[in-house]
Amino acid sequence: MKVKIELFGAARDFSDQSLLELDLGQKTTIKDIRNKIIQYVDQKFYGNENYIKIINSSAFCSEKNNIVSDNYKITNNEKIGIIPPIGGG
Amino acid sequence: MLHTDIVDSKVKKLSLIDAEKFIASNDFGASLIFSGTVRSQNNNKSVLGITYDSHDTLVIKSFEEIYNEAEQKLNIKNKSVFIEHAKGYLNLGEISIIIAVACIHRDEAYVLSRYIIEEIKKRSPIWKKEHYTNNQSDWLKGNPIVNEKN
Numbered sequence: 272m273k274v275k276i277e278l279f280g281a282a283r284d285f286s287d288q289s290l291l292e293l294d295l296g297q298k299t300t301i302k303d304i305r306n307k308i309i310q311y312v313d314q315k316f317y318g319n320e321n322y323i324k325i326i327n328s329s330a331f332c333s334e335k336n337n338i339v340s341d342n343y344k345i346t347n348n349e350k351i352g353i354i355p356p357i358g359g360g
Numbered sequence: 361m362l363h364t365d366i367v368d369s370k371v372k373k374l375s376l377i378d379a380e381k382f383i384a385s386n387d388f389g390a391s392l393i394f395s396g397t398v399r400s401q402n403n404n405k406s407v408l409g410i411t412y413d414s415h416d417t418l419v420i421k422s423f424e425e426i427y428n429e430a431e432q433k434l435n436i437k438n439k440s441v442f443i444e445h446a447k448g449y450l451n452l453g454e455i456s457i458i459i460a461v462a463c464i465h466r467d468e469a470y471v472l473s474r475y476i477i478e479e480i481k482k483r484s485p486i487w488k489k490e491h492y493t494n495n496q497s498d499w500l501k502g503n504p505i506v507n508e509k510n
Contacts, residue, residue, distance in 0.1 A: 280413050280487030281499035330505045332485075336417045338505065352415060358502030359412065359419075359445060359486025360396050360457050360477060 272297060274304060274345055277352040281325050285312060295345070301331045302341040304351060330354040361440040364423040366416045369448035379460035382442040388462035390469035394477060396457040398450050402500075406493040412456060414447045415485040422484040426476055434475060436468045443476065445486060482506040 276291040285291065285308070293307050305326060312322045332352035333339045345351065363382050367374055379393055398410050423443045430436045442460040450456055459476050463469040480486075483506050491497045 279415050279485065280502070283413065284499070328504050332415065332418060336421060338418075352418075354415065354418075354485050354505055355487065355499075356502035356504050357483075357485050358481070358488055358500050359414070359484055360481050 272299065272345075272347045274299065275348070275350040276304065276308065277350055279352060280355040280357070282329065282353045282355050285315075285322065290350075299345045300341060301339055301343045301345070301351070304331065304345065305329075305341070308353070325355050326353070328356050362424065362427045363442045363444075364420050364427075365444045366414050366419055367444055367446050369412075369446050369450055369454075374444050374446055374455040374458050376455070376458060379442045379444070379458045383440040383460045383462035385440060385462060387438065387464070388440065389464055390466040391460070391462045392469045392473045393458065393460040394473050395455045395459075396477075397455055398452050400452050402490060405490070407452065408491045408493055409449055409451045410456070410491065411449045411489040411497075412445070412447045413487040413489070414445065416447075419445065419484045419486060422480070426479045426483070429479075430472055430475065434468075434471055436463060436472050439463050439468070439472060441472070441476070443480075445480075445484070447486075449491075 274293050274295055278289055295303055308326050309323055316322055330338050332354055334350045383391055400407055427441050440462040445457045459473055461469050461472045488500045489497055
């Protein structure tokens with residue numbers, strides 16, 4: 272299934288677009304998405320360690336705007352936000 | 361009473377006057393207006409400006425949660441709170457955040473204002489990209505988001 276990942280903060284450097292579109296199997300969870308983004312960054316940015324660190328320390332946000340755990344199951348075409356470490360103010 | 365907003369710097373600048381007007385009331389004896397501004401130095405680098413990024417919906421939600429918690433956690437029932445955060449590019453000296461609070465007594469106003477900014481730092485999905493005098497720019501590292509409900 273297709274999953275759109277909305278990029279925020281440091282994760283915006285992963286693409287020129289504001290979204291990544293990933294192809295994932297059925298019964299996909301946030302954990303799978305995290306691994307898929309790592310795989311994508313690994314290929315596109317030659318294993319950029321800083322980017323991988325950002326992904327590993329990111330939270331994820333559902334289309335209903337809730338922070339969700341790694342076990343959260345994605346529905347088809349759901350838009351998920353990647354929330355890298357924050358620091359406003 | 362609560363007012364919250366994420367303000368796009370291309371559209372409008374944050375206004376201390378707006379904040380002061382919102383919290384003004386004869387019901388309250390103590391008012392505090394906190395503002396955060398873009399400064400010229402960070403980590404030994406000369407800063408020209410900052411681009412702020414925000415997950416607007418989650419940020420507003422976090423502001424509302426923080427406001428509602430003040431009653432349970434701090435026992436501050438009567439209050440007026442104005443929170444605005446900028447997004448987009450800001451030059452040195454420009455205001456990135458305003459937290460204005462009005463309470464019955466000064467103790468409550470100081471505690472509430474400090475509580476709000478510290479919780480925003482921990483929980484509101486806002487990011488900073490600093491732009492330096494050497495034409496480089498960097499996203500600041502930040503801290504993993506703390507989800508109050510987990």
